[in-house]
Amino acid sequence: MSNVRVAGTGLTSFGNSPERTSRDLFAEASITAFEDSEVPREDVEAVLYGNFMGELSEHQGHQGPLMAEAAGVQAPATRYESACASSGTAVREAVTRIRNGENDVLLVGGAERMTNLGTAGATEALAIAADDLWEVRAGVTFPGAYALMARAYFEEFGGEREDLAHIAVKNHENALSNDKAQYQKAIDVSDVLEAPPVSEPLGLYDACPISDGASALVLTSESYADDHDLEAPVSITGTGQGGDRMALHDREHLARSPAAREAGEEAYADAGVDAGDVDLAEVHDCFTIAEVLALEALDLEPIGEGISAARDGRTTGDGETPINLSGGLKAKGHPVGATGASQIAEVTDLLAGEHPNSEYVDGATTGVAHNAGGTVASATVHVLEVSDR
Amino acid sequence: MTDGESDVADAGFDEWLAAAADGDATYLECANGHGSLPPRRVCPDCGSTDLAEADLPDTGDVRTFTVTHVPTPAFAEDAPYATAVVDFGPVSLTGQLVGIDLEDVETGLTVELEITVSETTGERVLSLRPV
Numbered sequence: 001m002s003n004v005r006v007a008g009t010g011l012t013s014f015g016n017s018p019e020r021t022s023r024d025l026f027a028e029a030s031i032t033a034f035e036d037s038e039v040p041r042e043d044v045e046a047v048l049y050g051n052f053m054g055e056l057s058e059h060q061g062h063q064g065p066l067m068a069e070a071a072g073v074q075a076p077a078t079r080y081e082s083a084c085a086s087s088g089t090a091v092r093e094a095v096t097r098i099r100n101g102e103n104d105v106l107l108v109g110g111a112e113r114m115t116n117l118g119t120a121g122a123t124e125a126l127a128i129a130a131d132d133l134w135e136v137r138a139g140v141t142f143p144g145a146y147a148l149m150a151r152a153y154f155e156e157f158g159g160e161r162e163d164l165a166h167i168a169v170k171n172h173e174n175a176l177s178n179d180k181a182q183y184q185k186a187i188d189v190s191d192v193l194e195a196p197p198v199s200e201p202l203g204l205y206d207a208c209p210i211s212d213g214a215s216a217l218v219l220t221s222e223s224y225a226d227d228h229d230l231e232a233p234v235s236i237t238g239t240g241q242g243g244d245r246m247a248l249h250d251r252e253h254l255a256r257s258p259a260a261r262e263a264g265e266e267a268y269a270d271a272g273v274d275a276g277d278v279d280l281a282e283v284h285d286c287f288t289i290a291e292v293l294a295l296e297a298l299d300l301e302p303i304g305e306g307i308s309a310a311r312d313g314r315t316t317g318d319g320e321t322p323i324n325l326s327g328g329l330k331a332k333g334h335p336v337g338a339t340g341a342s343q344i345a346e347v348t349d350l351l352a353g354e355h356p357n358s359e360y361v362d363g364a365t366t367g368v369a370h371n372a373g374g375t376v377a378s379a380t381v382h383v384l385e386v387s388d389r
Numbered sequence: 390m391t392d393g394e395s396d397v398a399d400a401g402f403d404e405w406l407a408a409a410a411d412g413d414a415t416y417l418e419c420a421n422g423h424g425s426l427p428p429r430r431v432c433p434d435c436g437s438t439d440l441a442e443a444d445l446p447d448t449g450d451v452r453t454f455t456v457t458h459v460p461t462p463a464f465a466e467d468a469p470y471a472t473a474v475v476d477f478g479p480v481s482l483t484g485q486l487v488g489i490d491l492e493d494v495e496t497g498l499t500v501e502l503e504i505t506v507s508e509t510t511g512e513r514v515l516s517l518r519p520v
Contacts, residue, residue: 124461136461249475
């Protein structure tokens with residue numbers, strides 16, 4: 001089976017720009033991706049675009065063709081919606097299409113406009129990723145759902161808020177050199193522990209920010225890349241997707257992510273690698289506890305031990321498997337629909353030696369991107385490898 | 390959305406809340422013994438379409454909980470409030486804990502179902518009261 005080359009990556013700065021429309025954000029990201037790839041727009045055969053809350057934040061549905069237009073591409077376009085895993089699912093669909101020979105060149109990405117909603121509005125919009133009848137109407141917010149999982153984890157495996165705080169500190173540290181990150185500000189453990197509570201045991205610094213931003217990737221077949229002498233050393237070699245019951249209360253385990261495990265196992269098998277081969281990963285740390293659950297689901301940490309990974313330095317920049325060298329959702333920002341494709345962009349740049357934090361992973365050949373939707377009722381995992389090293 | 394009394398009914402769910410308010414909360418049991426919450430036509434565990442109503446057990450135990458300080462606008466006047474996932478045996482439910490100080494909430498607490506009203510919207514809320 002042919003691998004899928006990442007020919008170009010483009011990201012806007014993630015952050016607070018309430019005046020910018022999603023079409024403006026996606027246009028910027030796509031311009032960067034096309035320039036990076038040197039692929040002409042007219043070769044693009046389809047646009048696959050991730051977005052979650054466009055109806056609520058911009059009164060705009062049917063965003064696929066709108067974003068193709070914004071990117072200057074005349075091709076069929078489809079929006080993918082899978083909550084915070086929206087562009088992860090778009091990437092997976094693109095990989096499948098290129099592999100089966102249906103397409104040679106695709107523009108894939110996502111965008112989200114969130115800060116114009118304000119904190120209460122964005123909290124309400126994010127909450128619709130949960131079960132409206134049985135969770136949202138009982139007052140469950142998105143941080144609240146992860147707080148339910150955090151407490152369940154502490155009860156089952158141990159750990160405390162201070163362990164989670166080390167994850168936030170690590171990811172802020174990683175973002176210092178990422179000039180596209182929303183927070184380029186170092187924090188310490190006491191900052192996290194003393195921050196105002198959002199949904200106990202999670203506080204303000206356990207949560208990713210509300211963000212605006214966009215991501216874009218130009219993906220091509222191996223044959224297209226070779227025929228056009230593209231400089232595209234990184235390939236997507238594995239893809240996987242998992243699913244779970246929508247409402248948290250309907251799950252057997254409240255402190256594990258079976259959907260992410262399923263996605264990870266599928267992606268590892270697809271690429272022919274295992275967790276021991278992974279040199280670095282970008283995982284979906286919308287809340288500090290989410291990084292713990294992701295590490296365990298991906299077999300990068302044993303069940304019950306992910307909680308200590310950041311504190312003990314296993315996942316820091318100089319640790320054995322650096323996690324979220326971009327700053328993660330926590331510090332880089334989380335414009336929901338843009339996140340999955342942005343993680344692929346970060347892993348690609350890290351492996352290609354083109355990332356400000358590539359120095360931490362010199363010689364790395366294998367990276368993983370993990371994108372989760374809702375309380376991980378959806379998850380995609382992609383394996384990326386350096387093809388010519 | 391829960392914008393007011395004029396909203397159209399959500400078939401199955403509103404009837405369940407009304408029944409629960411009268412002390413007649415139910416769950417659905419399939420031919421293979423799996424429990425699930427209505428409204429539903431198919432058992433999510435096994436695909437059985439043979440679903441029958443059964444009485445929800447009187448009490449359940451708190452599996453996990455959180456105290457939310459930053460609510461959605463629909464609960465602006467209610468915060469801070471505790472939300473819990475409660476194991477009733479055949480099914481689990483998510484609801485707000487009432488009738489207890491927030492600092493006294495703990496896992497393992499035994500509770501019963503009660504339908505209360507949101508201070509913010511006046512809408513019915515699935516709630517749980519320690520017994």
